[in-house]
Amino acid sequence: MMKRFLLLFLSIMLLAGCSSNANVEKANTDILNAGWADIEKAAGGKKIRLHMWGGDPGINAYIDEYVKPVLKEKKNILLERIPMDTPEILQKLETEKRAGQAEGTIDLVWLNGENFKNAKQNDLLFGPITEKLPNYQQYYDTKSLENRYDFGLKTDGYEAPWGKVQFVFHYDSEKVQDPPETIEDLLSWAKDNPGQFTYPDPKDFTGNAFIRHLFYESAGGAKTLLDKGFDEEYANSGSKELWESLNKLEPHLWKKGKLYPNDLTELDKLYANGEVAMTMGYNEARAESLIEKGVFPETTRSFVLESGSIGNTHFLAVPANSANKEAALVSIDFLLSPEAQIKKLSPEYWGESPALDYSKLTEEQRESFDEIDRGKSVLSPEELEDAFLPEIDSQYVNWLKENWTNEVVQK
Structure with missing residues (x-):
């Protein structure tokens, strides 16, 4: 009798649940x-x-x-x-x-x-x-x-x-009259101004974002990467130009690429102290408060590359x-x-x-x-919107971090 009662009770509860879900x-x-x-x-x-x-x-x-x-x-x-x-x-x-x-x-x-x-x-x-x-x-x-x-x-x-926030480069306009417009321009500028540029270790989010910009261009652009999702085989073949560019850049970096800032805070300190002429960041307006506090020089301005600027919506x-x-x-x-x-x-x-x-x-x-x-260091809405690039699959963040060590640091 008890067993029948329990079965009846469970049936009623199941029907009630189904009815509730349907409602x-x-x-x-x-x-x-x-x-x-x-x-x-x-x-x-x-x-x-x-x-x-x-x-x-x-x-x-x-x-x-x-x-x-x-x-x-x-x-x-x-x-x-x-x-x-x-x-x-x-x-x-x-x-x-x-x-x-x-x-x-x-x-x-x-x-x-x-x-x-x-x-x-x-x-x-x-x-x-x-x-x-x-x-x-x-x-x-x-x-x-x-x-x-x-x-x-x-x-x-x-x-x-x-x-949304957006990745921009910050530079001292007293030291850099014509900021780079393309990745090739940036590589050439670094070569002509040895020791004046570097980027954080890609274990840091900002450093990783910097090399993702080069990866986008090397691997066919944001739309291609979005359509494919995370594809390690494609990433391996599409990243050859990325690693070539970073290895060409390395000897012209701050400390000749023997040492990289651990994070954005360290890069900002180098910029604030005048050791490098550029920094970068994942917020188009971030420099303003640092200028107001006297940390960054008043001549700080921003630029994005023609190939685009990764944004985080x-x-x-x-x-x-x-x-x-x-x-x-x-x-x-x-x-x-x-x-x-x-x-x-x-x-x-x-x-x-x-x-x-x-x-x-x-x-x-x-x-x-x-x-x-x-503020003067913030680009116009039109410039930012025209340059905006979406984030790709987050698995690429770890992939780039690990492969940067193998392809750049250990080379």
Whole structure:
């Protein structure tokens, strides 16, 4: 009798679970098929919980002092910012998924790279969402590689681009009158100015990014590498020009290439002390604060190569079990708006470059962007956008690091 009861109980629970999953799937489909006016109507009066890294005071102030009150006023959405490291956020989503929690505790997530890869592969995200967002469709390049890929993985509309940083070279304009325009120019400049250039060990993220620029050109460009994904056989054949260039460069480097800065901090010190004429970094605006503090010379300026500049786009996504998906979508759409992106660019808060397509803005909107003074060392939005190259599969980072030791250091 007890055995029959247990079987009956388990059958009922299984049917209930299937029914619950079917209801959730239908609700998600209804949202994705709904018109934007209906989504906005359903979002009104809701509270959403934005889980995001909270280690930067400027970023936190942007959310708390600008985004939160404007969302409440314009969209009647109450936003709560919950600081948490992204891997911990994904662990929480995984735990809720295993527990069968249809309505979770997270409504909006800031992520990219490996974290997006893990979230997507484990079906932790709701979507595709970008086709539903009016501001994304109107102001963003929906066909660009930087929006279609996240560190080599297709986004497939499951995350919306929120902002980006970009790799630039910094130089002392008193020492370098005509900065290099191509990789060949850079190699020639280093040869003509021995000891005035170097790059960090590729174990460091910045040093690795520097040699990735050469790798892109050696291996056929970003699109080719993105289409192939991580392909070690292709990388071996496509990197010959890369290693040849780095080996030709080495004897003309600082310390004749016998010693490399361990990281960007060490390279910055060499530049600040005048031992080298250039440094570099993965943030187009990073030099400004160092100039203001008197660390970098006031004559510091930036350049990117004609072949392009690798950028790192970060995104917003909605968890699959968000209890307030409509409000999350409306919030993302606002965060992608020119109004919110202009405010994010302002140095009073974040100071970060927008993810939108500058050419799609109205003249008035462009003027609002142009009025923001980011400093003389920061390149124009047009230059940065024209040069932007997306990240390739993150497995190449370790591959290049390991092979640099074999092909350059030990040669």
